[in-house]
Amino acid sequence: MEWRPDRTAKKAVYKQIADYIEQGISTGLFSPESVLPSERLLAKEIGVNRSTVVAAYDELQSLGIVERKKGSGTRISTDIWGVSHKRIPNWGRYMEDGSFLPNLPLVQRIRTENQNRHLINLSSGELSPSLLPSEQFKTMMADIPFLGHLGYDHQQGNMSLRETIAEHVKTYKNIHTSKSSILITSGAQQALHLIIQCLLKSGDTIAIEDPSYCYSLPVFQSAGLNTLLLPMDQYGINPDDVIAFHKKHRIRMLFLNPDYQNPTGAKMSMARRKKILEISTELGIPIIEDDPYSLTSFNGKVSNTLKEMDENENVLYISSLSKIVASGLRIGWIIGPKSVIERLADAKQQVDFGHSIFPQWAANEFLKSSSFDEHVYKIRQGLKERRDEIVKSFDRYLKEEIDYFIPEGGIHIWCRPKKSVNENQLLEESMKRGVSFVPGSVFGSQKGYIRFTFGREETSVINEGIARFAEALHYCQQNDKSPAT
Structure with missing residues (x-):
């Protein structure tokens, strides 16, 4: 077999193998009557581990493209073109081949967790319900x-x-x-x-x-x-x-x-x-x-x-x-x-x-x-109160432990723990304690930073949110088992 997977591609090797076989079946490269190469033989021919071929065959089997029987090997499904067989589109491949990329997994995770009503949301860039007109x-x-x-x-x-x-x-x-x-x-x-x-x-x-x-x-x-x-x-x-x-x-x-x-x-x-x-x-x-x-x-x-x-x-x-x-x-x-x-x-x-x-x-x-001017004034006052509260909370729970920049407007505050910590572990521990933030790496090359958004929660809740975050930070600094980011 002359084909080889592209190890520089973003797509996993086992998925490349599954796609190649599926396309080969459609074009006639692999005959419906033939048995596909054994896991060990195919792995040797294309230069991959046997477990990678197993994963590729598992995917093809889940899609109804191949049948696998112990002792008989892997063959193309006998009913792949039959009337009774219902093939499932390979949605995974469609999603991977689409030109519009998904959000970063970390961003998706934060948005999903923020749907939890009991989570103190210091990550979403929106206004508190009490600030809406x-x-x-x-x-x-x-x-x-x-x-x-x-x-x-x-x-x-x-x-x-x-x-x-x-x-x-x-x-x-x-x-x-x-x-x-x-x-x-x-x-x-x-x-x-x-x-x-x-x-x-x-x-x-x-x-x-x-x-x-x-x-x-x-x-x-x-x-x-x-x-x-x-x-x-x-x-x-x-x-x-x-x-x-x-x-x-x-x-x-x-x-x-x-x-x-x-x-x-x-x-x-x-x-x-x-x-x-x-x-x-x-x-x-x-x-x-x-x-x-x-x-x-x-x-x-x-x-x-x-x-x-x-x-x-x-x-x-x-x-x-x-x-x-x-x-x-x-x-x-x-x-x-x-x-x-x-x-x-x-x-x-x-x-x-x-x-x-x-x-x-x-x-x-x-x-x-005339309500607009009144509303803008209310927004400014409400956001300033929340900004002041998050700064007070930093001083209360994290004094001398973080550096931060105090903004004169907007809804975000940017900070960095002075002692390095793994940001993924910190996010996990914070969410376990019921508070969310956005790790700085989401926004660029700088590592070790954190963005808190103070516009979403009420002033009375912000203090508790920072207290929970401080607890998570202290835990991670004491139990960091992976390289800091």
Whole structure:
């Protein structure tokens, strides 16, 4: 047999063997009347362990493709093409062959565990129910006598909502735009997907912050993009790194979260914002500015966004209502050059025929109402109280044991135990004690860090969550049996 498994491939060797045999049966390479090679012989011929062939045959048997009898060997199922036999699609192979990659297993695990009502959730990037404007929405929607046309709306989003957003960003962020330069999306995540799918191609090189929420998104890898990591400090990325990377790799696009960055809570300095825009103009590198948190500034002062300072339309600006109103509303937007917005809108129309009209009506009414200002004030106060509580809890249970950066807005706090610990073991022990967090490796190259999110739980619960985490940390430091990450 000339075929050999590819040991450099991500797919397990036994799965490669099973796929090869299944394809060989379909093409006639393996005759339905023939007996397949014995486990020992096949293992010798293709240079693998016998146990690997056993696993491959087990998989084929579970799919009804082969029959195995002790003493008689393994043969193709006698009824594989018969009327009575019902073959099961090899869903495992379909899932592996799909171009859109799944979330990291660690991320999937955390999300699954967070469905446990008894878990103190210090990992999810959403707001506490007490910070959501539920009562305002009930009153507001009850007072709307007729919501309007129920058919498909404009492919860029409801015109009234886009006009309201244009006024909103002008009032709160000094961004001057028009409804024709705005696209309504299903949150910021869909905005990122559309930009990647429409404006980049496989093999392009992009640069993101390190650490960064973007690092945890498989969409970049699914699109075949090369991702460069720009080191972060408390003032954002160093613009000189962008220049150095571009000379070596020709950066096609730069993804930044300048205000209260996820996961670090850092805020980019004004000097660096100006320098980044200068570099963008000089080198022609478009900037994707993700701004979910700037309105949460605890002192009420909103910094100049890159988009506000953008004089040459180099910036595509993404924002949403997920972190300041409600994540379940699924209202986000992109602001950019009209031609780019039209291209992205065309792609969105192909995907979902435009955004649902109901959340657009609700968002439009709320943004225009006097309740919005009151709500933003409530959000700032509520998040600041939670931030202060988590800092107090650190001092109470982990004093001198962790380093952390205190953010002035947003919902995340970034910390690192001074004594190294295995992050997987720490997460397991924390969840056993009923508290979740996100290990820092999910967000980039830095190991040994932890992201706590203080926006999801009530202030009264945060103290207990950190107490449980401290207990888990102390246990792991005393019983660490594997290499620290």
